[in-house]
Each structure stands twice: as structure tokens, then as C-alpha cells.
Amino acid sequence: MNPTKLKVLSVDDSPTIFSHLEYVLKDLSYIDWVGHAFKISCGKAMATTLNPDVVLLDIMVEDESGFDLLKHLKEKYPNIKVFMLSNLADSIYNKKSIKMGASHYIDKSFEFHTIEDLLEIEYYNRNMKSLQN
Structure with missing residues (x-):
């Protein structure tokens, strides 16, 4: 069985972060960067x-809360892994994200x-699970 690429979507209103993500993700052979949204x-x-x-x-996208989208994703698509991104170093946001x-x-x-x-790590975990099934 061939390994399945990891499909990644990014949501962040910063053009700088978009450029950084593009630089990081474009050459990863195990990633299929399916899109980027600048709005929740x-x-x-x-x-x-x-x-x-x-x-x-991102936790804050323009004037919208990324927590609203996180809640929606976990309710509708519980198998999607969400990695919260932020410039807010306060541990309250970290704790809320994980909770x-x-x-x-x-x-x-x-x-x-x-x-x-x-x-x-997520790519290997997903492909190991599919091999075990």
C-alpha cells in the first residue's frame, strides 16, 4: 500500500505567514497543501x-476568533487535527486551545x-494506522 499524502489547509490573515507556510510546505513530499484561507x-x-x-x-484572523472555527471543526470533523498558531504567548490561549x-x-x-x-509525525502516524487496518 502506498502512503497517502497528508492534506493540509491553513487559515491565517497574514500574508507574511502565508509566505512562510508556502516556503515550508511546498517542498515536503508527504504534504498536499490543499489551500489557504485569509478569513475564518x-x-x-x-x-x-x-x-x-x-x-x-491562527487564533485571530482579522476580527474573527479561530476558536470559533476550532469548535466547528471538532464538532463536525473530529478526525481533523488542528494546530493552533498564535503570536499570543499567554498560556491561557495554549490551555484553551488544547482543552x-x-x-x-x-x-x-x-x-x-x-x-x-x-x-x-502526523503523516507517519496516519500511515502507520492505515497499514495496521
């Missing part, structure tokens, strides 16, 4: 139609480099 409403629609395995989700069902909380200022490793 677009991210919600894209998650419905694109069926991603992982959503990289609401996020798999990871990534501080964009200091931990952005961990995205590649976390996605690689």
Missing part, C-alpha cells in the same frame, strides 16, 4: 469541501520551525 468563513467552507487531515489555524481539542499550540514567533516536524 473561507476556512470553514474550504474545510468542508477539501476534507483536510490537518488545519493550521477545545487542538492537537498542538504553536507560538509563531518562537516555534514556527516545529510545524514541519509536527506534520511529519
Whole structure:
């Protein structure tokens, strides 16, 4: 059985973060970056139609809360892994993210480099599960 690429959707209003994600994700052979949304409403629609395995989700997207989309994703698509992204270093956001069902909380200022490793782990975990079934 051939390994299945990990489908990743990103939601962040920053063009700079979009560029950084593009740089990180474009050359990863195990990733299918299915799209990027600059608004929560677009991210919600894209998650419905694109069926991603992982959503990289900013906590604040324009004037909208990423927590609203996290709640929606975990209710409608509990198997989607959500990695919350933020520049907010306060531990309250980390705790809230995990409590609401996020798999990871990534501080964009200091931990952005961990995205590649976390996605690689998720890719191997998913493909190992499919081999065991």
C-alpha cells in the first residue's frame, strides 16, 4: 500500500505567514497543501469541501476568533487535527486551545520551525494506522 499524502489547509490573515507556510510546505513530499484561507468563513467552507487531515489555524484572523472555527471543526470533523498558531504567548490561549481539542499550540514567533516536524509525525502516524487496518 502506498502512503497517502497528508492534506493540509491553513487559515491565517497574514500574508507574511502565508509566505512562510508556502516556503515550508511546498517542498515536503508527504504534504498536499490543499489551500489557504485569509478569513475564518473561507476556512470553514474550504474545510468542508477539501476534507483536510490537518488545519493550521491562527487564533485571530482579522476580527474573527479561530476558536470559533476550532469548535466547528471538532464538532463536525473530529478526525481533523488542528494546530493552533498564535503570536499570543499567554498560556491561557495554549490551555484553551488544547482543552477545545487542538492537537498542538504553536507560538509563531518562537516555534514556527516545529510545524514541519509536527506534520511529519502526523503523516507517519496516519500511515502507520492505515497499514495496521
